Amino acid sequence: VTGLTLYGYFRSSAAFRVRIALNLKGLDYEQQSVHLAQGHQLRAEYRAINPQALVPVLVDGEHRMTQSLAIIEYLDELHPEPALLPQEPLARQRVRSLAQIVASDIHPINNTRVLKYLGSQLKIEEPARNTWYRHWIAEGLAVIEKRLIDEAGTGVFCHGDAPTIADCCLVPQIFNARRYGSDLNPYPTVMHIYERCMALPAFDRAAPLNQQDADN
Ligand SMILES: N[C@@H](CCC(=O)N[C@@H](CS)C(=O)NCC(=O)O)C(=O)O
Numbered sequence: 001v002t003g004l005t006l007y008g009y010f011r012s013s014a015a016f017r018v019r020i021a022l023n024l025k026g027l028d029y030e031q032q033s034v035h036l037a038q039g040h041q042l043r044a045e046y047r048a049i050n051p052q053a054l055v056p057v058l059v060d061g062e063h064r065m066t067q068s069l070a071i072i073e074y075l076d077e078l079h080p081e082p083a084l085l086p087q088e089p090l091a092r093q094r095v096r097s098l099a100q101i102v103a104s105d106i107h108p109i110n111n112t113r114v115l116k117y118l119g120s121q122l123k124i125e126e127p128a129r130n131t132w133y134r135h136w137i138a139e140g141l142a143v144i145e146k147r148l149i150d151e152a153g154t155g156v157f158c159h160g161d162a163p164t165i166a167d168c169c170l171v172p173q174i175f176n177a178r179r180y181g182s183d184l185n186p187y188p189t190v191m192h193i194y195e196r197c198m199a200l201p202a203f204d205r206a207a208p209l210n211q212q213d214a215d216n
Helices: 013-024 068-078 089-110 112-120 126-150 165-179 188-198
Strands: 004-008 030-033 057-060 063-066
Touching: 004 013, 013 068, 013 089, 013 165, 063 068, 068 089, 068 165, 089 112, 089 126, 089 165, 112 126, 126 165, 126 188, 165 188
Parallel strands: 004 030
Antiparallel strands: 004 057, 057 063
8 A cells, every 4th residue: 555645734624624534534644734825835846736726635656636525535435434425325415415515615715815816806905805704604604504403314423423524524614714703603503513523533633733734
């Protein structure tokens, strides 16, 4: 078996998702830090690794892969235990749907490059940019909260009694929400699940401040 290397950054929530999955699977991996705040993702050396200029990238031997959810599903297919997706098609659909509220709808419009564009190109000041950020988090988390309450699939975690891809996405999004001062009181079910996840070493070890490149 060849080694795994994760290109990431301590604060990157997309890299955080993959760190959680690697830890849940009990896989060892090396980390390469790409300093997003200093724009190192835009350097030619890094674009040679990922033309999208985003983290994470997972290198497995001679194979290089991008997109956190596609990476996690790859890991899940290669190492089926513990499963990060349930077996039954409707349950799998539900887990992916919850994950994608975060990964496809909340996170992309709050990404570093989007916030930078709002500031430097559209001249939107920081307080308004932060309002934008919290707005999309509030809208997404409200829907997740409602679904977790209403849907029978919810268990100790987002789906059933073991962590899934949905939890891998939800937890890092809560870290981002806190960092931008979002009010999380309206989402007690979400926060319960968040706390249960964070009580697991696989989640805690993946947290931003537990990474070697955490600079503050
Ligand atoms: N859909 C991608 C998103 C990757 C992504 O946006 N990563 C962020 C960090 S969380 C990034 O590299 N941002 C750099 C930038 O915006 O310049 C995935 O899930 O992997």
